[in-house]
Structures are given as structure tokens and as C-alpha cells.
Amino acid sequence: MKYKADIGVFGGSGLYSLMSDVEEIVVETPYGNPSDKIAIASIGNKRVAFLPRHGKNHSYPPHKIPYKANLYAMKMLGVKGIIATTACGSLKPEIKPGDFVICDDFVDRTWGRGDTYYDGPETKHITGAEPYDPKLRNLAIEICEEMGIRVHKKGIVVVIQGPRFSTKAESRWFSKMGWDVINMTQYPECILAKELGIPYVNISLITDYDAGLEGNEDIKPVTEEEVLRVFNENNNKVKELIFNIIGRLEV
Template sequence: MAEAAQVAVIGGSGLYRLLDDADEIRLDTPYGKTSDVVSIGNLGGATVAFLPRHGRNHELAPHHVPYRANLWALKQLGVRRVIAPAASGSLQPGILPGDIVICDQLVDRTSGRADTYCEPGCVIHASLADPYCEALRTLACTAACQLHIRVHGEGTVVVIQGPRFSTRAESRWFAQSGWAVVNMTQYPEAALARELGLCYLNLSVVTDRDAGVIGNPDAPPVTAQSVLEVLRQGMGQARQLISAIVEGLDSASVCQCQALAAEARI
């Protein structure tokens, strides 16, 4: 087997490859196959595992991503920290395409997704009060500022089922609720990471101003092609930020993610 990795990157839309000169392995799990092969190589002086969330050819829609298999496989490889960039739409006038939001909260609006490792005979009541690792968030904010990346150090992501985009009415509702960005994959990924005791960090790469946002009522509808066009530029910044975060991991403060997972099991 390839060398164990303590940190992983789950690549979102637009980020299908990350590592040069990497070993590729296919892992089977109790929850089926992962989205794609896992690549293991060097980044920022550390051994890093990389897994494209939607597959390297973007063949998996958000509601078809094997979230449980993905997180389980990374845990098998020895991963303790997960960096998860994800394409997102802005819900607030001050958050612009190309910005990165380091989310601190999420709202789940999905349905029917396999979202727990709690099986018959195993009871898990995971705390998701603070779904993202605070130590990794602090590190990411510092790294983004040093790179002069336009970043928002907090914000709530509302996770919709997809694969369709929001109606204008839904977008106005989300914006009026004060939520920062909208995305289709942060749940159940963050919740599953918590159950496994993995530190989990979201980097929301803003691709568009969602239809219906205050101050943007006549915006053209969001389309897949317009999102991909912005991603070609935004993911370049995300790559820089990911590398800087990995380089700074040794200086990250102690967090409660593993303790919260241990306390969740009855």
C-alpha cells in the first residue's frame, strides 16, 4: 500500500487533480467504492491524500457522491485532517465571485442521503454544533491573509439537495436568513467527518451571485457553464491556499474534533 497520509484534500468541482508524481490506490469500504482512486503524494512538505469528490471526470452528481465510502477510506489511510474546497454560490452582496468563504456553520436542506455510520447495534449522537474544525479555520484565515486572497473568515453554508440550482424565491429566502453561501455537498460530508473524529475544513470557492440575492434581483440564472468558467480562475487561488494550509499544519492549535467523536458513541 502507498505511504500513509495524515491530511487529505477532497477536491470539489473544478479541482480534479492536485498532486504530481502520486501513487494511486483504489479502496473498497463497507460502504462501497470511493468516488475515484485516491492519490497519495507530497504537497507542502507533507504526505497528502487527494480524492476528487465528483470523480476525475465529474461523473457523480452531488446526491450520488459516496460520502460514507470517501470519508471511511481516508480514515483507513491514517488521515486525521480533511481540507474540503467546494464550489458555492454567494447569497450576500458583499461576497463576490472569486472570493473564498471559510465557513463556520452549515444548514442542511438535503434529503434521503446516507448521512451516518450509526448502524443497528451502534448508537452515535455526534455533536455538530460547530461542524468545522476551529483550529483549521484559524490556520486557513491566517494563510489566506498572507497570500492576499480575498477571504471571508466566517459564514453559514446552506446545503441544498441538487442537482438543480435554486429558484429565485429560494435564493431570497436563504439570503434573508443571513446565510453566506449555497452549496450541494457540504452535508453529509462534514457530519460524517465528525463521526469519524476527523478535523474538517471547508473552503467555499464562490462562483456566482445566486439568483434572487438582494441587490442582484435581475441577475441571469446560474448555469453550469458560467460556474465552470469562474472555477477555472478560483481554483487556482484555492490550490495556493491549500498548499499554505498544509505547510502550516504543525503550527495548528489543539482542537476538540477527536474528543467530540469519542463522546458521541453510546
């Protein structure tokens, strides 16, 4: 390709732009078009490719995001690592809105999504252990602590189909299973990156308590407006964290 990048960034709900003075490019992949044009710009001495996961106008619901095209576009650009931000709900009282969670594992509760590049005739069975890159996770945690961000150093994210939020019964079940946060887009994104051999880290910004917490009637079920409000309040912090990770990443 004419264009190359060192690092890829996926923006979640509420993060639709990252850099100024960008060049937007159209990347055509064997798996169709990504969610939107990809913005290319320099941050320090590194070239960064940014893609809003849902599209700039949030036009792709979670189950319709072209995950395979999004990841393959980053592969075509030659990125050596991907930083992915997501808005997540908390399933535990100690994980509060405004906190950051650097996930280390996931549980998939989705269906019908294109979730592998090995649909045949070539077949491979990759490991699901450590879906998130340990080195990138450690770097993200270290920088969060340096910035004074309240960060949880690990967490299991349960990925639901969406676009609806959980019922109270579902949320209660997820909590009792010991899972930490809930999201609609981490699968198959992180496992597709692993298939392509691209180190991947998720930065979850906690925006809500899902359908509420059992025994605490003061905590209301999540709404879309509340998710975007909390994410927007923390947008600058999220961007600063991404910039600091990019600055320290070795590519």
C-alpha cells in the first residue's frame, strides 16, 4: 500500500476523532470496507491510523460492525500494535463510572458475527489464552498510574450481542459468574487481531452499572445518553492516555 502506519487506534462510542491535521484514506480489503475512512497522522515520530469503530456518525450497531474489514485494514497498513477504547458497564460495585479497566480476558455471548479469517479451505485453531497482549497491558497500566487515573489492572469483559442493554436477570447472572465489565464490541475484535498477529490492548472506560446493582435501588439501569455523557466527560483523559501510550510504544 501507498500508506503505512505504526500504530492503530479504534475509537469506541463517544470517541469519533483523535488527531488533527489528518489525511483520511479509503482502504478496500478482501472483506469489504471498514466502518469509515481511516485517519492517518503523525504523533511524535510515529504514524498513527485511527478508525471510529461504529463510524463517525455511529451508523454501525455492534452486531453490524465490519470487524474483519476493520482489522484487516490495519494489517494492510502495517500496524505493529492496536489500542482499542471501549465504553463499558460495570458488574461490580468497586468498579465505578469514570474508572478505567485494562481487560485481560473475555467471555463471548454474541452470535452470528464473522469471527475468524479461517473459514476454509485453510483452517487454523489459534489459542484463546491471553487474548490481550501482556506487554501492551502492562504499559497501559503503568501510564494510567502515572497519570493518576483510577485503574483496575485486570478484568473479564462479557461481550453481549446488543444493540439492547442487559435485562436485570442477565446482569445479575453476569455478576454472579464473577465477570467484571460488560461491552458489545470486544468480540470478535480482539481475537481477529490475534489471528492476524497484531498485539492488541483494550482500554475500558466505565460509564455505568449495566442494569443496576442488586440490592442498591439508587443505581438506575444504563441509558445510551448516560454512556455518552460519561464518556464525553472523560474524552480528554482517554485521548491523553492514548497519546502517552503511543509515545512510549516501541514499534
